[in-house]
Amino acid sequence: MKIGLDIMGGDYAPKATVLGAIEAHKNLSKNQHLVLLGDKNVAIPILQEQNFNPDHFEFIHTTEVIGMGEHPTKAIVQKPNASISVGFQMLKEGGLDAFASAGNTGAMLVGSMFSVKAIPGVLRPAISTIIPKVKGGFGILLDAGANADCKPEHLVQFGIMGSLFSKYVYQINTPKVGLMNLGEEAEKGNLLTQATHPLLKANTQLNFIGNIEGRDLFNDKADVMVCDGFTGNIVLKLAESFYVLTVKKGFKDEFFDRFNYEQYGGSPILGVNAVVMIGHGISSPEAIKNMVLQSKNMVESKIIERFKNAFNS
Amino acid sequence: MKIGLDIMGGDYAPKATVLGAIEAHKNLSKNQHLVLLGDKNVAIPILQEQNFNPDHFEFIHTTEVIGMGEHPTKAIVQKPNASISVGFQMLKEGGLDAFASAGNTGAMLVGSMFSVKAIPGVLRPAISTIIPKVKGGFGILLDAGANADCKPEHLVQFGIMGSLFSKYVYQINTPKVGLMNLGEEAEKGNLLTQATHPLLKANTQLNFIGNIEGRDLFNDKADVMVCDGFTGNIVLKLAESFYVLTVKKGFKDEFFDRFNYEQYGGSPILGVNAVVMIGHGISSPEAIKNMVLQSKNMVESKIIERFKNAFNS
Known part of the structure; x- marks a missing residue:
C-alpha cells in the first residue's frame, strides 16, 4: 500500500507535515509505505533534525506549490509540477492508493473530480x-x-x-x-x-x-x-x-x-475512484499523522471497491 | 396599550402562564394592560393562591384550546373559541396591540398570516x-x-x-x-x-x-x-x-x-400587521414574563409603523 502525503500543504507545512509523516510512519506496518510529495530539499533537513532516516520514505520531488488562496482550477492547470497536481496524477495512474493533503481544499476537490473522477454511477x-x-x-x-x-x-x-x-x-x-x-x-x-x-x-x-x-x-x-x-x-x-x-x-x-x-486528521472525499483525504489548513503534526492513518484505514476497508459495487449494480 | 397573553399555551400552562402574567404585571406601567385569554375558571384559583388581585388583569374567557400537536390550519378553523383564535381576532380588530403565546407555533403562524396578515409589500x-x-x-x-x-x-x-x-x-x-x-x-x-x-x-x-x-x-x-x-x-x-x-x-x-x-421569552413574527410573539413550548413563568415585556418593547418601538413605512415606499 502506498499513501501519498502532500508535505507542502497546510499553514504549518512543511515542518508540521514532515513531523506528522514521521509519527505516522511509526504506526504503519512494513507493507504500508508513505510517499512524500513536495520539495525534498526542505524535507531532508527537517528529518535530519529529528535524527530520522529519510530512507523510510519514498520521495516524489516537486518544484511548485499551490497556495492556500489560489484559484483551484487555474492552479492545477498552470502548476502541473505542484505537489497536489502530481499527487492526483499518480493516484490516477495507480502509483498511489491514497492521497492526503492539508493544502488548498478547492484544488483537492478539483483534482478529485477531474483527475481521479467520480465512480461510475455516483x-x-x-x-x-x-x-x-x-x-x-x-x-x-x-x-x-x-x-x-x-x-x-x-x-x-x-x-x-x-x-x-x-x-x-x-x-x-x-x-x-x-x-x-x-x-x-x-x-x-x-x-x-x-x-x-x-x-x-x-x-x-x-x-x-x-x-x-x-x-x-x-x-x-x-x-x-x-x-x-x-x-x-x-x-x-x-x-x-x-x-x-x-x-x-x-x-x-x-x-x-x-x-x-487533530484526532481525525482529515475529511475524506467519498465517491471518487481513489482514497482522497482533505486536511484542516491549520493541521498539526498530530493531525497529519491521523490523516495518514485514516487514509490507511480507508484503503484497508476496500471502500472504493464497495462503492463501485454499490453504484454499478 | 393592551398586550394579549394566551394563558392556555405552553407545556406548563395555565400555571406557568398565569404566574408569568403576575410577574409581567409588576413591570408594566399603569397605561400598559395585560389581557389574559383563556379559561378564566382555571386562572382565578391560581391568582388567589398567589394572593394576587384578578382585577389587575382584563380577562377574555375562552372555552376551547388548540393543543400543541394539532394541525394549525384545521385547529384555527374548527376552534374559533380557542384562546389563539380569539387572540388573533382581537388583534385584527384592534382590540389588542400585541398577542403572545407559548402554544402551538404553527397556529400562531397561521393566525399571523391569515388573520392579521402580512404588511403590504412584505x-x-x-x-x-x-x-x-x-x-x-x-x-x-x-x-x-x-x-x-x-x-x-x-x-x-x-x-x-x-x-x-x-x-x-x-x-x-x-x-x-x-x-x-x-x-x-x-x-x-x-x-x-x-x-x-x-x-x-x-x-x-x-x-x-x-x-x-x-x-x-x-x-x-x-x-x-x-x-x-x-x-x-x-x-x-x-x-x-x-x-x-x-x-x-x-x-x-x-x-x-x-x-x-427564558431571558427573551419569545420570538417575534416580523412583517405582519401587529406585534405577535411566539414563546417556547417549555416556557417557565420567567419566560412568559419576558415574552410579555418584549411584546411591550415592540409596541413602544412603533415597529409595525416603521415596517409599513419601509415597505410602502
Missing part, C-alpha cells in the same frame, strides 16, 4: 466529516461542503456512501441514516428534504430512521447524517466554533475533547 | 430569534423557520426587517447585516445566496457587511444574520443543543448563560 462525490456523539463514538455528516446545491437523488447517494463508510471504516454494523431537516415529521421540510424523505424511505440499501433536527447532531439518533453541502458546511463550522469557545473558556470535558479535529 | 413574514454574542450584547437571526424555501428577494426583506428591529427595539444604531453562507468571498454560496449577495450589496437601506459563516454566529461580524428558514431552524436548534450540553455538563459561564431562552 452523481456527486461528497465531503464526509466526523461528528462526535455525546454518549461516545462518532457519526458522520455529509455533504460537508462539496455540493452547495443538491437534488434529492444526490442526498440518497450520500446516504448510501455514508452507510458503507460507517460500516466498513467505522465498523458500525447497520448504520442509522437520518435526513437533516427542520422537523421530525415526515412531511416537514423544504422542497429538497420533502422530496428526499420518501426516496430514502423506499431505498432498501439503507437503514433510514427518518428526519433529524439540528439538536440531534450529537445524540444517538443517526450514525449517518445527510444534508446538502450548504447546510453541512454551516452546521460544521458552527459546531467547530462552539468547540473553540469551550476551549477558550477553559472547559475540560471528554465529549468536547473529541471535537478536536 | 412578501414573507419571518420568525426572528435572538443570538447572544460572545463579547456581550445580542444579534438576531432570521428567518428561524417560517419559510423553509426562500427567494433572494425574501432574504433582502429579512435584512430590512431585521435592521429596523435591531435599530428600534435593540437600539443598535447602524445594524450590520450579514448573509449566512458557506464562505466569506462574495462569489461563494448556493444558488440562493449567490443571487442574494448582489441584491443585499446594492440595497441602500442596509448596512450589508457581506457573507458570514457558521462560525460567525456568536462573534461581532453581524448584528442581523439573514438566511432561509430551513437553515435558520437547523442553526438555532443546533445552538440550543450546545447550550443544553453545557448546562448538563455543569459549565457555568456568563456567555452560555445568555443562551437561556
Whole structure:
C-alpha cells in the first residue's frame, strides 16, 4: 500500500507535515509505505533534525506549490509540477492508493473530480466529516461542503456512501441514516428534504430512521447524517466554533475533547475512484499523522471497491 | 396599550402562564394592560393562591384550546373559541396591540398570516430569534423557520426587517447585516445566496457587511444574520443543543448563560400587521414574563409603523 502525503500543504507545512509523516510512519506496518510529495530539499533537513532516516520514505520531488488562496482550477492547470497536481496524477495512474493533503481544499476537490473522477454511477462525490456523539463514538455528516446545491437523488447517494463508510471504516454494523431537516415529521421540510424523505424511505440499501433536527447532531439518533453541502458546511463550522469557545473558556470535558479535529486528521472525499483525504489548513503534526492513518484505514476497508459495487449494480 | 397573553399555551400552562402574567404585571406601567385569554375558571384559583388581585388583569374567557400537536390550519378553523383564535381576532380588530403565546407555533403562524396578515409589500413574514454574542450584547437571526424555501428577494426583506428591529427595539444604531453562507468571498454560496449577495450589496437601506459563516454566529461580524428558514431552524436548534450540553455538563459561564431562552421569552413574527410573539413550548413563568415585556418593547418601538413605512415606499 502506498499513501501519498502532500508535505507542502497546510499553514504549518512543511515542518508540521514532515513531523506528522514521521509519527505516522511509526504506526504503519512494513507493507504500508508513505510517499512524500513536495520539495525534498526542505524535507531532508527537517528529518535530519529529528535524527530520522529519510530512507523510510519514498520521495516524489516537486518544484511548485499551490497556495492556500489560489484559484483551484487555474492552479492545477498552470502548476502541473505542484505537489497536489502530481499527487492526483499518480493516484490516477495507480502509483498511489491514497492521497492526503492539508493544502488548498478547492484544488483537492478539483483534482478529485477531474483527475481521479467520480465512480461510475455516483452523481456527486461528497465531503464526509466526523461528528462526535455525546454518549461516545462518532457519526458522520455529509455533504460537508462539496455540493452547495443538491437534488434529492444526490442526498440518497450520500446516504448510501455514508452507510458503507460507517460500516466498513467505522465498523458500525447497520448504520442509522437520518435526513437533516427542520422537523421530525415526515412531511416537514423544504422542497429538497420533502422530496428526499420518501426516496430514502423506499431505498432498501439503507437503514433510514427518518428526519433529524439540528439538536440531534450529537445524540444517538443517526450514525449517518445527510444534508446538502450548504447546510453541512454551516452546521460544521458552527459546531467547530462552539468547540473553540469551550476551549477558550477553559472547559475540560471528554465529549468536547473529541471535537478536536487533530484526532481525525482529515475529511475524506467519498465517491471518487481513489482514497482522497482533505486536511484542516491549520493541521498539526498530530493531525497529519491521523490523516495518514485514516487514509490507511480507508484503503484497508476496500471502500472504493464497495462503492463501485454499490453504484454499478 | 393592551398586550394579549394566551394563558392556555405552553407545556406548563395555565400555571406557568398565569404566574408569568403576575410577574409581567409588576413591570408594566399603569397605561400598559395585560389581557389574559383563556379559561378564566382555571386562572382565578391560581391568582388567589398567589394572593394576587384578578382585577389587575382584563380577562377574555375562552372555552376551547388548540393543543400543541394539532394541525394549525384545521385547529384555527374548527376552534374559533380557542384562546389563539380569539387572540388573533382581537388583534385584527384592534382590540389588542400585541398577542403572545407559548402554544402551538404553527397556529400562531397561521393566525399571523391569515388573520392579521402580512404588511403590504412584505412578501414573507419571518420568525426572528435572538443570538447572544460572545463579547456581550445580542444579534438576531432570521428567518428561524417560517419559510423553509426562500427567494433572494425574501432574504433582502429579512435584512430590512431585521435592521429596523435591531435599530428600534435593540437600539443598535447602524445594524450590520450579514448573509449566512458557506464562505466569506462574495462569489461563494448556493444558488440562493449567490443571487442574494448582489441584491443585499446594492440595497441602500442596509448596512450589508457581506457573507458570514457558521462560525460567525456568536462573534461581532453581524448584528442581523439573514438566511432561509430551513437553515435558520437547523442553526438555532443546533445552538440550543450546545447550550443544553453545557448546562448538563455543569459549565457555568456568563456567555452560555445568555443562551437561556427564558431571558427573551419569545420570538417575534416580523412583517405582519401587529406585534405577535411566539414563546417556547417549555416556557417557565420567567419566560412568559419576558415574552410579555418584549411584546411591550415592540409596541413602544412603533415597529409595525416603521415596517409599513419601509415597505410602502
